[in-house]
Amino acid sequence: MAAEPQRAKALDELVKGLWRENPVFIAVLGLCPALAVTNSLTNGLVMGLATTFVLVGSSLLVSLLRKVIPRPVRISVYIIIIATFVTTVDFVLAALMPVAHKQLGAFISLIVVNCLILGRQEAFSSRNSVGLALADALGMSGGFTLALALIGAVREVLGNGSLLGYPLFGEGFEPWVIMILPPGGFLTVGVLLVLFAWGKARLERRWTS
Amino acid sequence: MNPLHALTGLPTFRHGIHPDDMKELTRSLAIERMPFSAEYVLPLSQHTGAPSRPLVGPGARVERGQLIAAADGYVSTALHAPVTGTVRGIELRPHPTGKQLPAIVIDIDPFDSQRVRGIAPRDWDALTPDEISEAVQAAGLVGLGGAAFPSHVKLHVPEGKHVQFVILNGCECEPYLTCDHRVMVERAPDVVLGLRKIMRLTGAERGYIGVELNKPDAIEALTAALDGDGAIEVVPLEVKYPQGAEKMLIDAIFHREVPSGKLPLDLEVVVHNIGTAVALVDLVRSGIPLIERIVTVTGPGVRRPANLVVPVGTLLREVLEYCGGLHDATRQVILGGPMMGMAQKSLDVPIVKGVSGVLALTEPAPMIEEEPCIRCGRCLEACPMFLNPSRLSLLVRGEQSDALSTLGMLDCCECASCSFVCPSHIPLVHLMRVGKAMVRQSAKS
Amino acid sequence: MDELIFIFASASVINNFTLTYFLGLCPFFGVTGRLDTAFRLGLANIFVMLITALASWVLNSFVLPYAPYLRLITFIIVIASTVQFVEMVIKKASPALFRALGIFLPLITTNCAILGLALFSTNRGYDLLEGLVYALGAGLGLTLALVIMAGLREETELAGVPKLVRGVAMSFFIAGILSMAFMGFAGLFHGS
Amino acid sequence: MAAREPGSLRLMATLGFAGLVSGIVLVGVYLLTQPRILRNQWEALNAAIYRVLPGTTSVTTLVVREGTLSPYEGATGTVPTEQAVFAGYDEAGVLVGFAVPADGPGFMDTIKLLYGFDPGRRVIVGMQVLDSRETPGLGDKIITDERFQQNFRALAIDPSIVAVKRGEKAHPNEVDCITGATISSEAVVGILDRSAREWAPVLQPAGAARGEEGHGGRTAAR
Amino acid sequence: MSPREPQLSISTAPFLNSGLGTRRLMWEVVFALVPVVAAATWFFGLAAILVVLATCAGALGAERLLVPGRGAAGSLRDGSALTTGLLLALTLPPSIPLWMAALGGAVGIGLGKLIWGGLGQNLFNPALVGRAFLQAAFPGALTTWTAPGRGLWNLADGTLALPFARAGVDITTTATPLGLAKFDGRVTDPGALLLGNTAGSLGETAAVVLIVCGLYLGLRRVFDWRLAVSTLATVAVASQALHLLRPDDYPGAAFMLLSGGLLFGAVFMVTDPVTSPITPRGAWIFGCGVGLLVVLIRLFGGLPEGVMYAILLMNGVTPLINRYTQPRRFGA
Ligand SMILES: Cc1cc2nc3c(=O)[nH]c(=O)nc-3n(C[C@H](O)[C@H](O)[C@H](O)COP(=O)(O)O)c2cc1C
Ligand SMILES: Cc1cc2nc3c(=O)[nH]c(=O)nc-3n(C[C@H](O)[C@H](O)[C@H](O)COP(=O)(O)O)c2cc1C
Ligand SMILES: Cc1cc2nc3c(=O)[nH]c(=O)nc-3n(C[C@H](O)[C@H](O)[C@H](O)COP(=O)(O)O)c2cc1C
Ligand SMILES: Cc1cc2nc3c(=O)[nH]c(=O)nc-3n(C[C@H](O)[C@H](O)[C@H](O)CO)c2cc1C
Ligand code: SF4
Ligand code: SF4
Ligand code: SF4
């Protein structure tokens, strides 16, 4: 009987992270450790997927153990859990994708301090059932990955004239080097934030009228 | 000595502006007396402080110089009939501030000789300081330098305070105005006499008369009138606006700054306008209260500029008409000087005690179109109070009154130097006034 | 000596943690509303970074060769507890200093700039002295960026920033421009 | 309060247990992935070694202890954690030269590179940048620019390696810089010069000895 | 009898002003730039004019696009977009592709001015924001220099490159005096620097013209002379001191003052009222800061020229300077 609303709720949790509560463009969370390496679509995807792995894994575990972990030490336990997942993903990437791993370097390890992850544990997983926590984590990390991929894609297309490493425009293209340099990261996010705000305002106007 | 004087050779303050003085229109015109007109309008609020309390009602016959409204409290003063005639009533009339305020309206008695009757001089030397203060208040004397602050307050030295110096302010730094100039030239001995009287009243040891260097004939006349009196000094000052603001004047003469939020009295100084001093002399000599004052009527819009003795309460229209009327090209009529005066939308406002000039301008309002502040810093370098008008104006517009008061909003003397120099035509002084009100308001609540 | 100067220049301005590695961004955007707070936050950061340099050198030299897989966890735990310990010492020894910096310490103990410092200086194989110079440079660079940003942000509050841009987006644009400006330091003291 | 707050023993136990589980998981992951990671590192390095020492068919790893070279005792196919150089030999077993890692400040950040050094002729025979953050399109030409690479096929280290403007190279000890990346080029030259000057005294006697006796130690066939 | 009552307008005091206008200040700057553009055309030919047109088109276009309410007439009238476009153009190399120049103008106005709220609200120099963007985006094109005096009609290959396309490859390049000093240790003769017969950005080479324009603007009080003077004085003193210390490594003050974009920057960009401190003491500090950073970057940094970065960096700390140099209030 409660299955239907339950499922609808889970679906909602899943979808909200993609747009309504997109961690990057709406909540502006978890960006800093990721931005530095998001200068190509590949890097954005790898970083996003690595974060997804950590977030989903930690949320699952935290939700499972939510009744067992004593409150006063919960943060420490969360950090241990997260750090374990991060170290795992770091090693696995180094073993399987050495080139990408070299490009991302220490920034993989820095996922551990991404406050999106700890924040989700504290705000959601530790208070909700495994199913909801999973849906939330998937939605959030999906939104996160999408955002990083978008940033990476914009920066790679303009900054290198390629996507996923494949040249798009041929030899004559003059790349906008700034886009793959740090200022390009800031400016890209700034422009995307403005565009999102603009799109949101337009949508809302259409809804109300 | 202030190192600045070493450069200019003349005492002055720092910052300030150098507008064209425009005084040649009336500088050499002797003071003349204008004829009486039919109607006089006497707002109860002509001075700083509480409005006067009316003592006459409709239909009452009043004699020239008769008390018609009494002081209402200490910082307030009396009001007298400028002409003999009949009180038409107490009506709401346009006031130079732009508001409609209660005023006693008097119809002149056209057949009266308009001689002052029934007032005899008193023996001032026999009075105690308190009695003198009361007498000055009863005579309705206010500062004629612009603010119309009741003079008895400044002539009375409060318990525990001490006055060492009296400065007579003969700067007349506002462009166009020449009434003080003419008074100094034509009545130099009375200026000196007035200063001596104020010095005696306040117990001061030394007196100074500060005069800007663009009035050499005044300096000459005053120096001659001193007749070697060593206790008084005529100080020629650099021509710079607002040299006449009392804090600037004190800085120029003594190189001392009146601390923020304090009065000159805290430096044992009082400052009076030279016109005020002469009015005091007149009062002592004849017993006649303040019922007229000297007004410079000038500007490109006036057909016949003049320095006039004008009964208080005369309508602006009458004054202008006496001066040949306005040119058709006139766009603005201002009571006061061009820097601190107030534009009038009606010619039916009366000349009140604080009005030292009537200025008719043919240019349209120079504040053409406001542009954004370009942070050029010109306003900072103009502000004699060393404020940052640019920032203050932003804060006023952002309604951040806490930040305003920490940046010294209340120190602003509304001299308008900032507005004068601003290339973006931002109405800075206006915003400063709003800001001062905001700070006072938030201090209250 | 040249080496140390280069490390310092590199950490503070050429590769400013915030403006080129995007580390310590959240205080950068969150706390920089007020200049005074930004400055004290910066000082607290310098302080924690120096402790971190010390702690991570100890770990790298004596522990991690035997258990490389514990790197991340031990960094976090050791840095956090060392800072907490020092915090207690300061509280006892100098309550004034504690009041000025103390409230920020728990906030920053495991933020990305601190952990990044530990990871980078390990990756670069710095010895103790180099690590400390690196930490000092990074901390000063972070403080510089925080303070500049705070000044700029305070100023924009009174300006007519368009509604769409106001807020985080504006902070990103400002950071982008600053990041471009800091490119001027490239190659500083590169020796050769 | 006592009823709701778990005792501190319980807290310690939870933390300890979490740490323990985490440790066990990580050791497992570590054991699973480490061989691949080490192999990846070695392969990357190995590829570079063959590139900077043209003609090499086998490589010996040597570590530096107290200023002299001694054979590396670690597992074949791993990168030593100590300071190391790599001796390369041709098919005939004759020493081609040493591959030496070096680093130093570049335009944006530290540049790490590997170069091949022939101690007998005192020339550099190859160079590859391992790691740099130089500007893409300008500074990173030190990696991609073919003409720049040409400089290091036979670069004499005496009297010293110097950078000259592109097209002005006239002597075997000169390096043609990349236009628009003069600083990065100079940085590479500076790193090479400093490193070669430091290593030559160590490598020359070692090279002389090894050149005669043929190669011993552990090698990695290509 | 009574004269016709005039229509009286009311406004607040004061009823006089100094006669200065922000628009007039902007146009004075544009006017002062005319000889600079002329000199640029003399040395670098038609390219100078084309680049100016491109940056101005980019600047005005961006303003048009991003502030829909405002017609072209509006943005033209206040002269500030034009000033920005002109100044940007004159800091670009002669061979820059026109599409890059236009992009720079657009970025300068968009990122440098409009997001801040428009004229007067920006905290960084818009022209330099545009240039810094271009330099980071196209470092190659922005460090490619052609020699002066190749004829009025001579255009570099890249100038007319299509949007997004690479600049031509076969440009004959030379080095700027600063490049020569930094990378080859050759100091250019001050005489050549004065006349402007050297490679460099369009507007920066002819020192005499810049000095005259600076004197014009300074004497007419268009800008705060303290800014320009303190910048130049700091560079002169610091570089001369270093020169005396190690004459072989560091060029002397004359060379440092006359070479590169220093004079152009000191006259036209350091003095931008909007982005420099508002307080007089702040102006001195700002100028000293710019001067020291210029010397630091030129002599100890990687880049041969640092004027742009120096100014942008000091723009960044201007709010702090303003804050800590508030004048001591009268009687405080
Ligand atoms: C509330 C208030 C109280 C004052 N009290 C005194 C006073 O006790 N003694 C005095 O000499 N002047 C006093 N003044 C007068 C001022 O010093 C000053 O002369 C007057 O405000 C007119 O100055 P202005 O024309 O420069 O505006 C007072 C002014 C105000 C507003
Ligand atoms: C900006 C400014 C300018 C002033 N200029 C004069 C002036 O030129 N002459 C003058 O007598 N008073 C001038 N005053 C008024 C003086 O500050 C001071 O109040 C006055 O001299 C006191 O004399 P009183 O009370 O007799 O009017 C000015 C005030 C301000 C704020
Ligand atoms: C944004 C930017 C990035 C640069 N990056 C590098 C770089 O990574 N390596 C380098 O050697 N030069 C770089 N330069 C160029 C140098 O500033 C300098 O102009 C050049 O090395 C001079 O070389 P040239 O004399 O051969 O033209 C860069 C310049 C800019 C504007
Ligand atoms: C003396 C002076 C110098 C100026 N310098 C610049 C400049 O370097 N860059 C610029 O974009 N605008 C400059 N302007 C124009 C104006 O200040 C600029 O458009 C504003 O910065 C835009 O808000 C200058 C204006 C003046 C009066
Ligand atoms: S800590 Fe998290 S939310 Fe804060 S800036 Fe960094 S990633 Fe963003
Ligand atoms: S009006 Fe006020 S703020 Fe403006 S210059 Fe005068 S004192 Fe300064
Ligand atoms: S004078 Fe006007 S434009 Fe200049 S700083 Fe002051 S308010 Fe701004």
Ligand code: SF4
């Ligand atoms: S605690 Fe760390 S993650 Fe959270 S806001 Fe501060 S720096 Fe960012």
Ligand code: FES
């Ligand atoms: S500051 Fe970097 S993650 Fe918070």
